[in-house]
Amino acid sequence: xxxxxxxxxxxxxxxxxxxxxxxxxxxxxxxxxxxxxxxxxxxxxxxxxxxxxxxxxxxxxxxxxxxxxxxxxxxxx
Numbered sequence: 001x002x003x004x005x006x007x008x009x010x011x012x013x014x015x016x017x018x019x020x021x022x023x024x025x026x027x028x029x030x031x032x033x034x035x036x037x038x039x040x041x042x043x044x045x046x047x048x049x050x051x052x053x054x055x056x057x058x059x060x061x062x063x064x065x066x067x068x069x070x071x072x073x074x075x076x077x
């Protein structure tokens with residue numbers, strides 16, 4: 001599960017002329033790819049093997065998170 005940094009996402013979207021609310025931005029293909037690329041890069045820097053890397057994500061735009069509001073599941077890769 002990914003919880004994006006709101007300020008970073010909105011700033012990047014503004015610089016790239018991509019309008020929308022956080023929910024809309026998180027669904028935008030370019031934003032989704034930006035987040036995925038960062039996660040893969042961080043994983044490589046941490047020495048993760050390919051099977052340990054993130055293979056899919058879900059962006060959470062509703063905060064605050066709590067044990068009552070979060071559904072955890074294993075989707076497999």
